[in-house]
Amino acid sequence: MFIAAKYIHQKIKSRNKNPNDDALKHATEKKPCPHSRPFQVELRARASVENARTSSQGSTIEEDRVLVPQGLPKSDEKCQVCKKQKHDARVYRWKLIAGLCLPFILATLDLTIVATALPSIASHFNEFDELNWIVTAFTLTSTTFIPMFGQFADVFGRGETLHLSLFLMIIGSVLCAAAQTWGMLLLGRALQGVSDAGLMNVVMIILSDKVSLKESAKTKSLFTLVGGIGYAVGPTVGGCKTSTNIAVIAHILVFILLRHELVEGTMFKKGSRLSGILPALATVDIIGSILFIFGVGLIILATAWGGATYSWSAAQVLAPLVVGSICFVLFFVYEYFLEPGRIFARIFPKQIAMLPYSMFARRDTIWLAIVQFSTGAAMYSIFYYIGIYFSLVEAYPASKAGVQLLYYIPGMGVGVYIAVFLCNVWPAQSFFPLNIGTIVSTVGLAMVVYAIHTQNTSLINGMMAITGAGTGLRFMPATLHMVGVWPEKIAPAQSLMRFAQPFGGTLSLTIMGSVFNNKFARASVVAGGGGLDVHDTNSLTFIADLPEEAQRSVRLAGRDAIMWAYIAVLPIMGLSLVTGLFIGNVWIRPKSKVDEEQRDGLEEEGSHSEVIYVPYLWALLKGNVDSYKKTNKIIPESTSKSAGFNNS
Structure with a gap:
């Protein structure tokens, strides 16, 4: 990879090398303002000469000179138009940062905000055996609703969709904070997941709107770092009331700063009456959305139940897995026939495909989705199973186990900084940070397996930082690459990328959970601790009260179970290594x-x-x-x- 980078650098240098001093002088001299009079005269003259040559008529240079507006500045004068454009661009950028930072950090906080509080929350409702549903209820909805919010952003506008997402966050957070029953808590977490799907997706779409890739890279660099901070501090801050307060403030900031700046909807525009909602909904891909939500939702549900609540051969697992897989395949079939000119497009002429099938004609869409899938697998595995390792194997209290995740953030920050350099300075391309990030993440996660096996805490912390660097390297370049490949389909392209990451994380957690439960259950029975649940604080206390030899056996069994859980997701990382080599470049x-x-x-x-x-x-x-x-x-x-x- 580095040899290829060196070769490309040499090719770029040779391509841009000027053959003579005159060309060098011309390239280094001050560029004319496109609004200046001399430039406009020259431009019109060149166009007239070209037209004269093609039409075999005389030149009309003098006529074109007369048509040049007389109020334009001379080439050596400061252009007020250029100054205003730069000023407006700067103001727009800072409005985006001020208005979108809170919604974005809110979305990242809610993913990990209950990570270390899971045992305490479950103990309050006496639902230790269903503890994983606190996470599953959130990840299920936050994954399945992502493409739908992308289409809402196109049809109803960025601002309206963002406000809807924030409103759902407030409702979900209030339900969580006031929950009197287990079902009420899960409903609140599910609504928070729906909101998270909208916030993460719409914010990334807005950052890609109305700006060049270079400008987008600058802003997304900051948001990538902010998101990493949110992921890491979530386990230490906790509390659903925190989400409520942030959501209210975010509502106000978005309305004040961005209500006149965001892209309007294609059907529901600013000033539209409520009666315009139904015609706008008529253009939404309702059937495709239903197939997608049921397909992905049932697959996640089946994998969450399999090996944990029910055996993999049980009807409760096989039924949703089969039905979900069929719905998922039917979704792509339906999107294919919804393409212009095909049968469903003629039956539903107003509907627009949620994820246009034509997007997959460019193979980079598929390769990049796999890379994002592996990014989610690496990130989610660190967030959830490193905490379990320190609680079960090292006997850390929940608060201290959560603090260990903070080692992930410096690595992510370094990765983001390197990605900023590679995207904005040199080589200003997306291929290299994507592949370097994939290599670093894979190596880091593989070394985490070794560190867990040797119970080397310092090495675990260091490899978490390395894995974080690989994650940070891929966040921004993946978004920029997709926008570069599909600049005319920003919303669906971003939706696909935003879906692939949490979907990869959710499925990887399911795989890890199944492997861990199977490995640990056998060992705990042998050690006299049958039925142990590592999320249950009573179970952890029970382990601490075991005789020293039995306690050591259980903790070693937990170590091996976690190690094999990480080994189970390494093939996903290996697949991303291969697919990364087939990606194009932007x-x-x-x-x-x-x-x-x-x-x-x-x-x-x-x-x-x-x-x-x-x-x-x-x-x-x-x-x-x-x-x-x-x-x-x-x-x-x-x-x-x-x-x-x-x-x-």
């Missing part, structure tokens, strides 16, 4: 287009993204990368109400 700052257009003064730097849709390593091996490049023109409109995209 140039966040395409050098050739920037140089050409800055010389002509046509566009600002970063207004184009160059994309390779074939595997980048294949294009590199063929020795002619430029021949595989396609240019996606992204017109940043930081202060307008919509953005335009053209593919060339």
Whole structure:
């Protein structure tokens, strides 16, 4: 990988090397403002000469000179239009940061906010055997509703969908805080999960709207770090009332700062009456949404029950697994026939596919989804099973076990910082941070297995940081890569990426839970501790009261069970290593287009993204990368109400 990086660097240097001093002088001299009079005159003159040549008529340069607006500045004057554009872009960026930071950190907090409080919460309701449902109720809804919120953001607008998500968070948090029954608590967690699906997805969509990839990279760098902090501090802050307070403040900030800035809906626009809701809903992919929610939801439900509540051969597991798999396949079949010109598109002419089947025509969509799937697997496994390790094997109290997760954050911060450099400075491409992050995460998680086997606490903490660095390396580049590949389908593209990550995390937790329960149950019975539940504080106390030899046997069994649980998810990481090699590449700052257009003064730097849709390593091996490049023109409109995209 590093040899390939060195080769690419040399190719870029040789491609951009100027053959003579005149060209060098021309490239380094101050670029003309695109709004200046001399430039406009020159531009019109060039167009007139070209038209004259093609039409075999005389030049009309002088006529075109007259048509140039007389109020334009000279080339050596400061352009007020450029100054205003830069000022508006800066204001827009800071409004996004101020308005969206709280909703985003709220979404990340709720994922891990109960991680170390699970035994205490379950003991309050006397539901130790159903403890995992506190997590499952959240992850099930937060995964299944992601694509639906992406379509809502398109149809009803970013602002309205964001407010709906925050409102659901308030309702869910109030239900959790006031829960008198186990069912009421799970309902609150499920609503929090629905809200989380909307918040995470819509915030990422908004950050991709109306800006170039270069500008988007800057803002997403900050939000990636904020999200990492939220994931890590969640176990230490706890409390559903915290979520309620943050959600109320976020509501107010979004309304004050962003109500005039966000992209409107395609059907339900600002000022639309309530009667416009039903026509807007008519364009939503209702059948596809139902198939997707039932398909993914039943699969998660079956894997959550399998090996934990029921045996894998039980009807309670097989029935939802089979029905869910059928619904999931039918969803993609339905989306295929909902493409323009096909049968369902003729039956439902107003409906728009939630995840257009045409997106999968570009293979990067599939490869990137697998990479994101593995990102979720690595992240969720650290958040949940490292805490179990320290509670069960090292006998740490819940609070101290939760603090150990904070070692994950410095690593994630380093990964984010490196990703910022690789995306914004050099090589300003998405291929390298994605693959480097995948390698680092895989190595880190493999070393976690070894560290657990040797019970080396320092090594575990260090490998958590390494795994966090790999995760941080992939967060932002994955989003930028998908936007670069599908600039005209930002909402569904982001929805797919946001779905793949928690889906990978949820399924990996299910796999780990099944392996852990099977391995640990056998050993605990042998040691005289049959029926032990590591989440149950009474069980942990029971282990501490065992004779020293029996206690040591149970803790060693727990160590081995956790080790095998991590081994079970390593194939997912290995798969992502392979698929990462087939990914194309996105140039966040395409050098050739920037140089050409800055010389002509046509566009600002970063207004184009160059994309390779074939595997980048294949294009590199063929020795002619430029021949595989396609240019996606992204017109940043930081202060307008919509953005335009053209593919060339």
